[in-house]
């Protein structure tokens with residue numbers, strides 16, 4: 001262990017980390033990045049196959065973003081949005097976002113943007129908006145939010161409650177009251193033998209309707225979903241899923257919160273994931289690629305009808321009493337605005353759609369390898385699920401930690417990918433990746449999977 005590794009193990013408490021294993025193994029310390037590549041402190045180069053944590057959309061080392069930050073820091077390093085104060089970066093970013101988003105579902109007015117610093121705090125804001133809106137609308141019973149098993153929405157008390165992964169609840173005394181979880185739309189794992197994607201979607205929508213009826217439609221306010229589940233296992237919903245789910249939501253006056261934290265800003269080859277997956281959201285959660293992660297910033301997109309409903313009540317109370325010191329931080333907002341301008345100047349969504357086709361073809365081809373049970377994704381987002389027995393879809397034993405093993409073999413070969421729950425490997429490179437680099441990525445991953453197959457067959 002070198003000096004930095006020692007210091008790390010002594011002084012850093014790592015999030016989302018096996019704390020015991022970390023003390024044994026120490027950290028992987030990344031020092032610099034350029035485009036889709038990063039280098040560790042030993043000088044070894046890796047393809048950043050997960051764009052950091054699904055966020056560095058524009059790639060590393062983008063001088064235009066550095067300049068935007070430096071310029072804004074010199075001009076006005078901090079400005080607030082509390083009590084009607086404002087500043088140009090937050091205003092122009094909001095206007096830009098309003099043009100990027102699909103029209104509001106009711107189509108009757110503009111989106112407004114409530115800024116935060118992370119996907120988690122933005123989803124907490126969503127929970128608070130659901131409460132505030134229904135309270136001021138005189139429907140104080142209508143508060144429950146339905147999320148899905150394997151959904152990932154963050155780690156704060158509220159957003160971790162939305163997250164449908166037990167490891168984020170155990171020992172944290174979560175979920176909080178009023179958060180429910182319905183089925184995970186994982187056809188490969190949860191469909192009955194011979195059940196088509198459509199039939200599976202119909203069953204899940206019926207289960208959701210059953211849950212709403214059992215709880216009482218007057219008590220259920222919202223449903224939150226990622227267009228494609230990311231951290232919970234890279235799960236693409238079955239055909240017709242959102243169409244059927246939304247019909248249920250509409251019948252019971254339940255709003256749809258679209259968590260675009262991973263899928264927003266071109267990841268699926270469309271501006272937002274909802275457009276690729278047939279969702280018509282009432283509100284949206286944005287983060288990550290909003291600034292390509294050069295600075296932390298998130299946003300909740302609030303439709304006009306919600307703003308209208310809250311306006312007068314906030315007047316009576318004296319304020320809409322929610323927001324952070326750093327809501328719409330001018331430097332983060334200036335960087336996000338420049339980031340979106342670069343997306344436009346470089347036609348990055350069309351690039352992602354085009355290169356995404358090659359990416360999906362290479363991903364699908366991995367399905368031929370031993371122990372690969374399922375490959376799935378859209379655009380430049382993909383996952384593959386490892387199984388002991390492909391025809392029976394039989395899992396490996398949990399203690400085999402096979403996805404972690406494959407990720408380690410990929411790392412040896414200069415590729416960073418993420419091992420997820422459910423023995424799934426996630427791939428989500430910076431959107432600037434070229435077709436040749438997609439080949440480089442998948443050649444590495446294929447080699448890692450072959451090595452895994454060899455050692456497993458032995």
Ligand code: PMP
Nearest residue numbers: 118119120152153154230261262
């Ligand atoms: N929602 C989704 C869909 C996410 O993937 C994440 C993070 N991976 C979050 C919310 C939480 O974001 P953050 O880590 O910025 O709090």
